[in-house]
Amino acid sequence: MEGVKGALVVLGGGESGVGTAILGKKQGFEVFVSDKGTIKESYRDVLIDLEIEWEDGQHSEEKILNADLVMKSPGIPDKVPMVRQLVEKGIPVISEIEFASKYTNATIVGITGSNGKTTTTMLAHHLLQKGGLHVGMAGNIGDSYAKMVAENDFDTYVLEISSFQLDGIVSFKPHIAVITNITPDHLDRYDHKFENYVASKFRIAMNQTESDYLIYDADDQVITDWLKAHPVRSRLIPFSIKKKITPGAFLEDKNITITIDNDQTTMSTETLALEGKHNVKNAMAASMAATLLKVRKETIRESLQDFQGAPHRLEKVLKINNVQYINDSKATNVNATYYALESMNVQTVWIVGGEDKGNDYADLMPLVREKVKAIICLGLDNSKIIDTFGRVVDLMVETYSMEEAVKVAYKIAERGETVLLSPACASFDLFDNYEDRGNQFKAAVRKL
Known part of the structure; x- marks a missing residue:
């Protein structure tokens, strides 16, 4: 492949896709970016600026199946028909890295x-x-x-x-x-x-x-x-x-x-x-x-x-009335929430829930018994959380917006305690992504 520059097709016009297009163009490939969804305006501007051909809302099969090399964005599963066709034709499908x-x-x-x-x-x-x-x-x-x-x-x-x-x-x-x-x-x-x-x-x-x-x-x-x-x-x-x-x-x-x-x-x-x-x-x-x-x-x-941690990962937001508010929105699975609860040293009001990826909450049981005084559910379907912890925690409240969840936590938490957002779930039921969820939490805490 070295030296022979051909047609590079980039599937997905997000961060990795546009990055690949920029590098591909610089290396002399003929680049075509195709996204079945909508390409964000900021990314579109980059492609237009560099005169890279692109489409969104569709995949032009003929053009894609004519590629010498295809870079597939990580969000696209291997099972989608387009990718299968490429593999069957013997066209290499690789990742951006x-x-x-x-x-x-x-x-x-x-x-x-x-x-x-x-x-x-x-x-x-x-x-x-x-x-x-x-x-x-x-x-x-x-x-x-x-x-x-x-x-x-x-x-x-x-x-x-x-x-x-x-x-x-x-x-x-x-x-x-x-x-x-x-x-x-x-x-x-x-x-x-x-x-x-x-x-x-x-x-x-x-x-x-x-x-x-x-x-x-x-x-x-x-x-x-x-x-x-x-x-x-x-x-x-x-x-x-x-x-x-x-x-x-x-x-x-x-x-x-x-x-x-x-x-x-x-x-x-x-x-x-x-x-x-x-x-x-x-x-x-x-x-x-x-x-x-x-x-x-x-x-x-x-x-x-002197290291400052990752945003939305056990991020201390504010102390109000001697209650510490912690944003751990990046905890999108049970294991991540396990670490968060494990590092709590005081009684905790735990905000949990979202889009469940087949979670088994049993691992959290000992930590919840020991450290959690109340659970605030924040998701469209909280039944699994309520079934699991209903008998362990005296106080459980269901909420459907971040502002509501934070207000309830404010009422429940007492001096010396912690309010922890550590959802153990994906965020897509109520939020754009975990960053949006974390930012809404921080904004709601600052409004208290």
Whole structure:
């Protein structure tokens, strides 16, 4: 494919699609962008400005099936007829990260996982930047990787990568891969088979060699079982908060110890900017990536202390009448909410609900018994939440708008307690997306 530039068709005119179009045009492809939905005006303007051909509201089959190469946006399932036809015709269908990686020689830190990947990506980027590396951050966060490659010349990239993006790779290979954890999520895209989703996450290491690294959570049984059954070639660098491990990172007496190539670093968790056990793990993963890229120990220690977390992830909004309001709108699955409840140290009024992705709330039961004094449901269908926790929590209220939910929480919460928005569900029943939900929460709290 190198050298022979042909027709590049981009399916989906969102962030990754338009990024791919920009890079494709720069690399001399004849680019056509096709979106069955509506392309946002801001993206349309970019395409028009660059004189890239596009359509929305339809897929022109003849034109698409004439492609030499197709980049499919991660939101489009492999099962749609258009994609199936392309595959049957033998036209390569790849993801944006696969396309973009062909046009850079940068060192890549690739981060995937069901939860924690955004925080770990931001944290790793922060550590590397503070360590003086010329580093960019892309993928599922901020600008698309393709756009970054087209417009910058970074030596290193930290990429947040979803399973959908990994499904479309062929030769993409991060020098350092991180798997934060694997819990059931998006199973509707994987024939409702958890093992298909796990296999998809592990594609991050499929092209790695003995000179590359895989950082992973050794406390995650799903990951350790998979590695036993499907060994990878890369060097394994595990982390744990339950047991001592070397090489790798472990937690003991509030201290993180990292050992790589017989070189040891110790850091106190007391000074970490982010709270909660899951953030100790995120800090371990990011710190090991930084250590492998030769960032000084002192820089890593300092940088962990001044890191500002990801928006909508356990974000402290305001304290009103000595009640802390926390926005964890990014918790779109049960596992993420588990971490949020686990890090609460006081009685909590919990706002939960939304579009359920087949949730099993049973895992949350011990935490809810111990920490939750009231549940405020915020969704169009709250029956499952009410059935699960109705006998455990004395006070349950159903609400249908963010403003209403926050007003009810304000009445219920007493001094020294916390109001936590951690929905454990997708947001599409009442909101545009989790950001919209989090922003509405923050606005409602500020109006109190």
